[in-house]
Amino acid sequence: MAFIVFEGLDGSGKTSLIQKLKDYVTHLGIVCTVTREPGGTSLGDEIRKILLRTNAEVPVPECEILLYEAIRAQHVATVLKPALKKQSWVLCDRFTGSTIAFQAAGRSLSLTEAVWLNEFATRGLKPDLNILLDLSPELSLGRQKIRIQTTGLAADRFELEKQEFHEKVRQGYLHQASLDPKNWFVLDASKSLEELFTLVLQELKNRKWLN
Numbered sequence: 001m002a003f004i005v006f007e008g009l010d011g012s013g014k015t016s017l018i019q020k021l022k023d024y025v026t027h028l029g030i031v032c033t034v035t036r037e038p039g040g041t042s043l044g045d046e047i048r049k050i051l052l053r054t055n056a057e058v059p060v061p062e063c064e065i066l067l068y069e070a071i072r073a074q075h076v077a078t079v080l081k082p083a084l085k086k087q088s089w090v091l092c093d094r095f096t097g098s099t100i101a102f103q104a105a106g107r108s109l110s111l112t113e114a115v116w117l118n119e120f121a122t123r124g125l126k127p128d129l130n131i132l133l134d135l136s137p138e139l140s141l142g143r144q145k146i147r148i149q150t151t152g153l154a155a156d157r158f159e160l161e162k163q164e165f166h167e168k169v170r171q172g173y174l175h176q177a178s179l180d181p182k183n184w185f186v187l188d189a190s191k192s193l194e195e196l197f198t199l200v201l202q203e204l205k206n207r208k209w210l211n
């Protein structure tokens with residue numbers, strides 16, 4: 001059983017890496033749950049829409065963080081804890097580290113309050129490992145533009161933030177990782193998916209979670 005969270009700026013390649021790892025471990029016969037925040041439950045998916053929409057009242061940072069934590073509380077209690085109890089591996093796209101990076105570092109909310117709110121929503125559940133796909137804001141914004149052009153999907157409220165915001169978020173991630181290197185594995189997300197996957201597998205083998 002392992003609870004692994006993938007973190008990073010938008011466009012860092014979390015989704016493809018999670019899918020590849022899921023396919024790999026499932027082939028080994030390991031039960032694996034893939035989930036994400038904001039979202040992961042039907043209630044969470046509804047709040048996600050409110051958080052990402054661009055055509056309505058903008059939540060103040062205090063409201064924004066509480067909405068993320070509301071999603072998280074429901075997700076932890078109804079999806080994550082039950083899956084872990086059943087000994088499933090859990091691969092989660094974003095979790096508490098996103099709140100520290102986006103709301104504390106990015107929106108300049110108090111770090112102490114963000115840590116407390118994370119503790120409250122998770123009731124102490126912590127990832128066994130955070131994998132940070134570190135990417136420069138320039139590359140992140142460039143990849144987002146390509147995605148918007150190729151899919152036709154509009155940018156969400158966070159994707160429309162200035163480069164300066166994304167730089168603060170990136171630093172918020174790197175700072176967390178530097179304070180807790182045992183629980184954070186930092187990868188250079190400008191590498192190819194194949195290279196990133198090889199590095200992740202090696203890390204999981206080093207931790208004896210895979211043979």
Ligand code: TMP
Pocket residue numbers: 010036037038052068094095096098099100102103158159
């Ligand atoms: P996604 O596009 O990776 O699904 O996430 C939507 C946005 O939500 C993304 O720009 C990061 C942001 N976010 C926060 O600001 N705080 C959080 O706690 C989480 C989980 C996500």
